[in-house]
Amino acid sequence: MTTSSLQGRVVLITGAARGIGLATAEAFAAAGATVTIGDIDGDLSKSSAAALAARSSAKVIGLRVDVTDRESFAAFFAEAEALVGAADILINNAGIMPTGYFVDESPELTDRQIDINVRGVTNGSHLAATRFVNRGKGHIVNIASVAAITAEPGLATYTGTKHFVLGFTDALRRELHPHGVGVTVVLPGFINTELSEGTVVPRWAHALACREPEDVAAGIVAAVRADSSRATIPASLGILIKTMSLLPARARHAVQHALHFDTTMTGADPEQRAAYHRRISGTDH
Numbered sequence: 001m002t003t004s005s006l007q008g009r010v011v012l013i014t015g016a017a018r019g020i021g022l023a024t025a026e027a028f029a030a031a032g033a034t035v036t037i038g039d040i041d042g043d044l045s046k047s048s049a050a051a052l053a054a055r056s057s058a059k060v061i062g063l064r065v066d067v068t069d070r071e072s073f074a075a076f077f078a079e080a081e082a083l084v085g086a087a088d089i090l091i092n093n094a095g096i097m098p099t100g101y102f103v104d105e106s107p108e109l110t111d112r113q114i115d116i117n118v119r120g121v122t123n124g125s126h127l128a129a130t131r132f133v134n135r136g137k138g139h140i141v142n143i144a145s146v147a148a149i150t151a152e153p154g155l156a157t158y159t160g161t162k163h164f165v166l167g168f169t170d171a172l173r174r175e176l177h178p179h180g181v182g183v184t185v186v187l188p189g190f191i192n193t194e195l196s197e198g199t200v201v202p203r204w205a206h207a208l209a210c211r212e213p214e215d216v217a218a219g220i221v222a223a224v225r226a227d228s229s230r231a232t233i234p235a236s237l238g239i240l241i242k243t244m245s246l247l248p249a250r251a252r253h254a255v256q257h258a259l260h261f262d263t264t265m266t267g268a269d270p271e272q273r274a275a276y277h278r279r280i281s282g283t284d285h
């Protein structure tokens with residue numbers, strides 16, 4: 001976007017019934033934008049939107065969308081635009097992060113991560129890009145993860161999907177920027193939502209690596225205003241990862257091991273992960 005004002009801008013956010021997406025909806029609403037929350041949990045989408053509308057002066061609507069399904073995503077766009085006007089910003093935020101060893105992961109869960117984290121992002125980006133290029137303006141934000149620049153055990157498929165989102169989004173920015181369309185990739189660290197529940201960050205790393213959804217939301221708003229290509233949140237974790245990447249892999253892994261920073265996912269408490277894993281397996285909605 002060429003302007004830093006978000007007043008009256010129409011923002012669509014996927015996976016925004018809870019977590020980072022909902023905090024981002026709140027931040028854009030506070031900046032004067034009109035917000036459409038989309039989520040596969042249609043009831044929660046509507047109730048989250050109604051609650052946000054009640055505590056802000058912004059217009060907020062909640063719709064059901066399954067980002068893996070092109071028709072559902074197209075219908076979401078069309079319905080939102082009919083209700084609140086042409087979209088200015090799309091935030092592809094919906095994502096899932098099951099933890100555990102790949103050898104134990106079901107093929108269905110592997111496919112589901114690829115469908116949501118990869119196809120969801122390409123589906124949304126294509127729908128937005130065609131509109132935004134025609135109008136010569138707009139902004140696409142794709143939520144990746146620091147997993148896009150690392151490779152931790154216990155997170156193989158998710159890591160692959162987020163590496164895709166980073167590479168895809170960087171290339172997309174170079175394609176769309178000449179048409180006046182902004183594209184940003186966001187790399188959150190360890191954020192306090194249901195998705196990361198039960199993962200284990202060593203105490204020494206908390207201040208460096210852990211943040212609240214509101215911190216990511218503020219980072220996304222700032223990145224859109226500034227038309228940044230990339231935002232790592234917290235920035236301190238990005239610096240730590242960059243510094244560590246200067247070491248040869250064997251030395252890096254030895255340092256991580258000594259600092260108990262290589263078991264954040266493999267050491268996750270299965271009981272604390274159980275409710276999340278049930279939800280993302282599709283049995284809870």
Ligand SMILES: NC(=O)c1ccc[n+]([C@@H]2O[C@H](COP(=O)([O-])OP(=O)(O)OC[C@H]3O[C@@H](n4cnc5c(N)ncnc54)[C@H](O)[C@@H]3O)[C@@H](O)[C@H]2O)c1
Pocket residue numbers: 014015016017018019020021038039040041065066067068093094095096097116120143144145146187188189190191192193194195196
């Ligand atoms: N929480 C973290 O530590 C963290 C770190 C890095 C990146 N991220 C990324 O941030 C994004 C948001 O994560 P979160 O922590 O808020 O998770 P969350 O589980 O709190 O929220 C994700 C939302 O996405 C929705 N969703 C799932 N499948 C969907 C589908 N097919 N269509 C539409 N909506 C769907 C869920 O119903 C849920 O409301 C994800 O892409 C995640 O990978 C999170």
